[in-house]
Amino acid sequence: MNAIKHSFFVICCIAICVFFAVSLHAAQLPKVVIVTTGGTIAEKTDPKTGGAVPAVSGKDLIEAVPGLAKVADIEVVNFSNIDSSQMTPKIWAKLSKVVDDRLADPKVKGAVVTHGTDTMAEGAYFLELTLKSDKPVVFVGAMRDASDVSPDGPANILNAVIQACSDEARGWGVTVTLNEYINSARNVRKTNSTNVQTFDSGEKGYLGYIVMGKVIRYNEAPSRQKLSIPKRLPKVVLLETFAGDDGSLVRFAADQGAKGIVIVGVGAGNVNAQVYEALKYAMKKGVAVVVTTRVYYSGVWPMYGDQGGGETLEKSGAILGGDLTGAKARILLMLALAQEKSKRGQLKQYFKRRSG
Ligand code: ASP
Numbered sequence: 001m002n003a004i005k006h007s008f009f010v011i012c013c014i015a016i017c018v019f020f021a022v023s024l025h026a027a028q029l030p031k032v033v034i035v036t037t038g039g040t041i042a043e044k045t046d047p048k049t050g051g052a053v054p055a056v057s058g059k060d061l062i063e064a065v066p067g068l069a070k071v072a073d074i075e076v077v078n079f080s081n082i083d084s085s086q087m088t089p090k091i092w093a094k095l096s097k098v099v100d101d102r103l104a105d106p107k108v109k110g111a112v113v114t115h116g117t118d119t120m121a122e123g124a125y126f127l128e129l130t131l132k133s134d135k136p137v138v139f140v141g142a143m144r145d146a147s148d149v150s151p152d153g154p155a156n157i158l159n160a161v162i163q164a165c166s167d168e169a170r171g172w173g174v175t176v177t178l179n180e181y182i183n184s185a186r187n188v189r190k191t192n193s194t195n196v197q198t199f200d201s202g203e204k205g206y207l208g209y210i211v212m213g214k215v216i217r218y219n220e221a222p223s224r225q226k227l228s229i230p231k232r233l234p235k236v237v238l239l240e241t242f243a244g245d246d247g248s249l250v251r252f253a254a255d256q257g258a259k260g261i262v263i264v265g266v267g268a269g270n271v272n273a274q275v276y277e278a279l280k281y282a283m284k285k286g287v288a289v290v291v292t293t294r295v296y297y298s299g300v301w302p303m304y305g306d307q308g309g310g311e312t313l314e315k316s317g318a319i320l321g322g323d324l325t326g327a328k329a330r331i332l333l334m335l336a337l338a339q340e341k342s343k344r345g346q347l348k349q350y351f352k353r354r355s356g
Pocket residue numbers: 038039040041082083084085115116117118119141142143144
């Protein structure tokens with residue numbers, strides 16, 4: 001009996017020691033909050049339809065990442081589980097507050113947001129513009145769903161957590177990190193609808209790279225701007241012009257009460273004469289107009305002086321959107337309109353070209 005009591009006592013001691021060792025180890029690990037929102041990374045192929053659908057919880061996502069518990073003490077926040085085609089600026093406003101709340105905790109070193117790749121560039125940019133915290137926030141996702149032969153999600157999550165804890169990643173603000181490449185939220189674009197190497201920042205280049213568990217720093221973050229999240233986001237529409245466009249959609253948007261119109265022009269930011277007239281009609285109604293371009297590099301310049309050229313558009317009161325994509329210019333215009341309700345003249349400064 002004593003022998004049994006003795007070995008039971010020994011086993012208990014060992015168990016207690018192991019427990020303390022594990023919690024001590026976890027306590028010494030940096031704390032990272034993973035906020036899950038959905039996307040392919042949390043989707044599985046529905047055997048009935050053959051299409052990918054939301055299917056994986058935050059807990060399952062984390063448990064599928066080997067070695068994660070050795071890198072950081074992870075806290076999971078299940079924010080949503082939607083395909084990012086269903087995301088809205090209103091949801092991003094809520095997400096920004098949730099992430100800021102968790103980053104306000106001094107124990108938390110950084111955050112990772114799992115998100116669908118379709119609208120990840122805009123979602124990341126929304127948080128880049130609105131987060132108060134300066135701690136690293138890493139947007140991550142996957143191009144292959146969780147039931148794929150070789151899902152890219154787990155490796156992307158591990159790298160994102162490594163980045164969120166790394167001092168090398170300080171001062172980059174919000175980034176989009178997939179397939180080991182780190183992009184700034186401002187310059188990143190999705191460039192391939194199926195391949196794992198889909199995100200890049202074009203002529204601005206990557207911020208860094210992750211290899212063998214280490215963050216390699218290439219570039220500093222583009223200069224940053226911060227705007228507060230308004231109670232209500234104004235209605236801003238995004239329209240892409242095309243050869244033969246008669247401007248009717250611009251007039252319709254203005255008549256439907258849009259507070260802002262982002263027009264994706266051609267070349268260095270040009271539209272045809274009919275669209276130019278329609279934009280002037282909208283501006284006369286008090287609608288703010290921002291011009292971007294469908295062209296990948298260099299962006300918009302006041303280079304052309306005919307009816308609808310960038311120079312005439314700017315002279316008529318339209319704002320040239322620099323090298324922002326149409327979708328990001330829409331986000332910036334929504335937030336800027338809410339800041340500058342009355343002072344329209346102030347809007348232009350938000351779109352001024354910045355370094356990086
Ligand atoms: N449709 C998916 C999404 O954006 C694509 C992905 O995550 O790769 O949510």
